[in-house]
Amino acid sequence: MLDNGKIFLYWGFIDLSEKKLDRRKRYTRKVLKESLITLLAEKPISSITVKEICEMADINRSTFYTHYSDHYDLLSKIEEEITADMNKYLSSYSFTLEEESVQMTQKLIEYISKNKFMFQTLLNKNGDPTFEKRLMNIAQRFMMNNWRGVTHLDEVNSRYLSTFVVSGAINVIKDWIENDMDYSPIEMAVMINNFTNYGLSNFD
Template sequence: MNEKLDRRKRYTRMVLKDSLMTLLKSKALSGITVKELCEHADINRSTFYTHYKDQFDLLRQIEEEIIADMNTYLNQHNFEEKEQALQTTERLLEYIVSKYDIFYTLLNENEDTSFERRVMEVASNFLINNWMNDDEIDQANSEYLSTFIISGSIHVIKLWLARNMDKTPHQIAQIINRIALNGINNCYVD
């Protein structure tokens, strides 16, 4: 009986997440009501409220899940080797492909950029901790450099998603890593 209940919960959460992503493609989160969300998901409002407080809570939980997945994934890899960095970036892009609708929607939502900021924080922490450990790049400069690299990378990914992933994850990973590594290797302050 518990397995059936767990499956039902997973299904309910899945259709609510999918419905929110679909609705976010055509309107801002503030314009989406719980009633509209439930109608789109074909569930009743009381079921919605057993899982989430409101549509903002649902979006927050979707974002939390993605950020946790990214952190878990990035913690499994060694960024010190250039080839490993390329493979890690490629795998991360493959993860983005597997969650295309979510990333495309959340990175392009005009109303709130909290997801983009959170993705940038995760990536920046890993970039500073794993690629910018050179003594010649002081902490203040590494923050500027990581912000520049991560912002550019996010926008490359947004463009790639907007172009319906017209290049392979490997090709985009090469572009991002080449820019990142060249920026890091050439950022020595006199």
């Protein structure tokens, strides 16, 4: 049986649509997701089998297939739920001004910090590269929307600049996670925004 204590704290934000399901179905999906995340922390999705997931979750395979077509489908659903929640989360903040940008970055990093194991697993070498791309697309879209009317960049230059900024920020956050979050969220938010706004000139 899966030891839920390790991951339960990281699963509070997942899939609001599951509120419509009965208690047994919610439990089944929760333990299957937790089992896959636990296995992904150790090896890539290509090396994981439905049988392993079911054994860890103490769920039979026929029950698994009533919810998901295979383990790739399960992973895709996990990623969709996380990115949908992050999309909703970011939509509640405005970060046009520099001060607001720092605050938004801090809240995003706090969100990641609270779900450390989940993000550490999905962004590690065993994770699905499309998850990182999903995160980049969300952040890039919000950044470009909030730059509109504020900068003099055209759409093409704005897109390339946001790609540069977001990819750098995500890789800094990945490094921060791997270093056991050695700085506080506000320290990381200020650091990332300093890198973005001032680059190397901030260290002259």
